[in-house]
Amino acid sequence: MTHVARAHPSTAPRLHVISGKGGTGKTTVACALAIALARQGKRVLLAEVEGRQGIASVLDVNPLAPEEQLVLTDPSGGEVYGIAVDAKAALLEYLKLFYRLGPAGTVLEKIGAIDFATTIAPGVRDLLLIGKIYEAVGRTQKVNKREVPVYDAVVLDAPPTGRIVRFMGVGEGVSDVARVGPIARQAASVNQMLTSQTTAVHLVTLLEEMPVQETIEAITELEGGGLRLGSIVVNLVRDHHVTSGHLRRVRARTDTLREALNGDLTLMGLPAGDAIVDGLIEEAVEHEERMELQEEQEAIIAAQDRPTIRVPHLPLGVSGGGLGVLADAIEEQGMTA
Ligand SMILES: Nc1ncnc2c1ncn2[C@@H]1O[C@H](COP(=O)(O)OP(=O)(O)O)[C@@H](O)[C@H]1O
Ligand SMILES: [Mg+2]
Numbered sequence: 001m002t003h004v005a006r007a008h009p010s011t012a013p014r015l016h017v018i019s020g021k022g023g024t025g026k027t028t029v030a031c032a033l034a035i036a037l038a039r040q041g042k043r044v045l046l047a048e049v050e051g052r053q054g055i056a057s058v059l060d061v062n063p064l065a066p067e068e069q070l071v072l073t074d075p076s077g078g079e080v081y082g083i084a085v086d087a088k089a090a091l092l093e094y095l096k097l098f099y100r101l102g103p104a105g106t107v108l109e110k111i112g113a114i115d116f117a118t119t120i121a122p123g124v125r126d127l128l129l130i131g132k133i134y135e136a137v138g139r140t141q142k143v144n145k146r147e148v149p150v151y152d153a154v155v156l157d158a159p160p161t162g163r164i165v166r167f168m169g170v171g172e173g174v175s176d177v178a179r180v181g182p183i184a185r186q187a188a189s190v191n192q193m194l195t196s197q198t199t200a201v202h203l204v205t206l207l208e209e210m211p212v213q214e215t216i217e218a219i220t221e222l223e224g225g226g227l228r229l230g231s232i233v234v235n236l237v238r239d240h241h242v243t244s245g246h247l248r249r250v251r252a253r254t255d256t257l258r259e260a261l262n263g264d265l266t267l268m269g270l271p272a273g274d275a276i277v278d279g280l281i282e283e284a285v286e287h288e289e290r291m292e293l294q295e296e297q298e299a300i301i302a303a304q305d306r307p308t309i310r311v312p313h314l315p316l317g318v319s320g321g322g323l324g325v326l327a328d329a330i331e332e333q334g335m336t337a
Pocket of ligand 2: 026027028054157
């Protein structure tokens with residue numbers, strides 16, 4: 001391969017872990033970040049660990065396999081590889097690597113005979129999943145007689161905030177199972193990487209009370225566990241459609257306003273009338289009330305005094321070029337710097 005990794009400032013993370021409350025846009029933001037990084041000519045691995053095929057559906061590509069495969073290329077030469085990390089596949093790989101087990105087929109048969117998902121300790125399962133990520137981040141290849149990372153960056157669509165610290169605190173869960181031996185050593189190495197400057201955890205939130213609250217709790221928990229917070233990613237940011245001067249008039253619901261609206265609608269050849277005008281006014285008031293709530297939550301986020309990225313709400317959704325718009329926003333605000 002001719003690919004050469006770019007030089008990174010020492011503080012730039014190479015592993016981006018995307019967490020946040022469920023449904024806030026983790027998978028979407030992970031995909032947009034991977035695209036933004038690939039636009040810089042980087043080779044990026046985009047990974048998911050929950051078996052949902054969320055990435056494939058956001059990128060509109062075939063379901064991801066438990067092996068890395070190229071899913072997108074950028075004119076800059078950048079590439080996005082995708083993987084749906086699977087604990088069972090990772091275990092087989094691990095067994096082959098550490099115990100030099102023979103043909104995978106026989107091993108597979110044996111493992112297939114047990115109910116893998118319910119038999120394996122959750123801590124070990126997490127270690128297998130994040131262990132695969134660890135391996136990909138650390139993998140190198142020789143380019144011009146120098147060992148350089150195969151991936152310039154790895155973006156992980158991670159479990160939600162409720163589970164992220166335990167997922168990444170692999171050492172703890174595992175120490176009940178294995179205190180010594182290769183599993184314990186693996187856990188220690190993974191932990192070291194996750195708590196180093198190589199790794200940043202980004203928290204996706206919406207400007208709503210519950211996700212913001214979860215974000216703040218997660219920051220405390222992450223930092224308590226020695227993990228580095230990257231950015232708070234505020235998703236679905238909506239713009240004001242009504243200026244404050246207009247808002248006063250809208251709220252007063254005056255007859256002058258009604259007449260003006262009626263006139264404008266008629267001028268534009270749109271249906272007018274009292275019912276329509278009243279509906280429009282109510283919608284404008286509701287919109288502004290949502291905006292006020294949003295501003296309250298923005299103030300709470302701002303008080304955290306952390307790097308914050310604002311991602312616009314795309315009224316038409318993320319398909320058909322929408323991801324590119326989100327990648328632009330992410331890049332412009334320095335998340336890929
Ligand atoms: N900035 C955005 N603008 C419009 N729709 C969005 C945006 N971000 C996410 N969505 C939509 O919100 C839904 C949830 O996003 P998703 O990334 O799957 O969340 P999560 O992975 O946190 O569960 C999806 O339907 C997605 O298309
Ligand atoms: Mg998701």
